[in-house]
Amino acid sequence: MTSKHVDNANRAALSRAKANGHNGEAISSKEPVAVPQERPLKFRDEVAQLKRDRIVDTAADLFYEHGYANTTLDAVAEQMGFSKAFIYSNFSSKPELLVEICIRGVAHVHEAVEGALNLRLDTRTTLALVVERYVSSVLKYQKYIAVYTREEKSLPVDEAIRANEKRRQFFSMIADFIERGRDEGVFKSDDPLLSALTLGGSVTWMAFWYREGGRLQPHEIASNITRSTMLMLGAADADK
Incomplete structure (x- = not known):
């Protein structure tokens, strides 16, 4: 390959690097990559909502079967297999x-x-x-x-x-x-x-x-x- 061909190849590589936002700087394989936070946050929200939904469904079952006055939060927690603290972490x-x-x-x-x-x-x-x-x-x-x-x-x-x-x-x-x-x-x-x-x-x-x-x-x-x-x-x- 002639020096002219090498220069052309280098210029093409530099153009591609600039197009990708590197401005001619060396591309390091160790450069930190930003991790999107939206999905983890969304996942935590979904898990929290699932917990609330399960509490509500369980309470609805017990209120329906035994009546509101005859059902305690202890009974709801016991039905779910959790402590009452789990209920209070979602409902006051x-x-x-x-x-x-x-x-x-x-x-x-x-x-x-x-x-x-x-x-x-x-x-x-x-x-x-x-x-x-x-x-x-x-x-x-x-x-x-x-x-x-x-x-x-x-x-x-x-x-x-x-x-x-x-x-x-x-x-x-x-x-x-x-x-x-x-x-x-x-x-x-x-x-x-x-x-x-x-x-x-x-x-x-x-x-x-x-x-x-x-x-x-x-x-x-x-x-x-x-x-x-x-x-x-x-x-x-x-x-x-």
């Missing part, structure tokens, strides 16, 4: 744990129904989808919903007020949908809010009587409640 008290259960249950149901309404399908299709997702969400978080319904009286006063406001917003959302359907001539309802509460009562009560593997499957329950709601709302083709 039993009331705080109850609040978390109630908030999660309400939030999941609200999100499911709101998602169906936001699809902006035709009114009858929307009603069927609302009921289907309402039923599915209540059954998926059955123990959360049952605990919230039964133990709401045990919530701290400020949290009970907050829960009542969330519930009011939820049923107002359904009532607004029923009112729109009435304005379209699809539904007949003298009191859309009462109709929404009636629907809510029939779905929420499943949290107490439904048992997996029972006579009716979730889709059959949803179909029956949809038909009953159509009849209640005086939908013209409810019998189809």
Whole structure:
């Protein structure tokens, strides 16, 4: 290789080094490499959330089976195979744990129904989808919903007020949908809010009587409640 070829090769190598941000400096194999911190931090957050989720799930099981008043944090810790200190490292008290259960249950149901309404399908299709997702969400978080319904009286006063406001917003959302359907001539309802509460009562009560593997499957329950709601709302083709 001639000196001209060597010079050209050196210049090409230097250009590549500059393009890679080395500015012509020697590249050392010992140069420290920055380790991204985002993943380790995210991993720790995920582990912490999994711990909280497990505590909440275990507490929901025990509150559902034995009642809030009859369940201690010692019982929750024992069920998990940990010390009570593990519980306190995530929740400061039993009331705080109850609040978390109630908030999660309400939030999941609200999100499911709101998602169906936001699809902006035709009114009858929307009603069927609302009921289907309402039923599915209540059954998926059955123990959360049952605990919230039964133990709401045990919530701290400020949290009970907050829960009542969330519930009011939820049923107002359904009532607004029923009112729109009435304005379209699809539904007949003298009191859309009462109709929404009636629907809510029939779905929420499943949290107490439904048992997996029972006579009716979730889709059959949803179909029956949809038909009953159509009849209640005086939908013209409810019998189809």
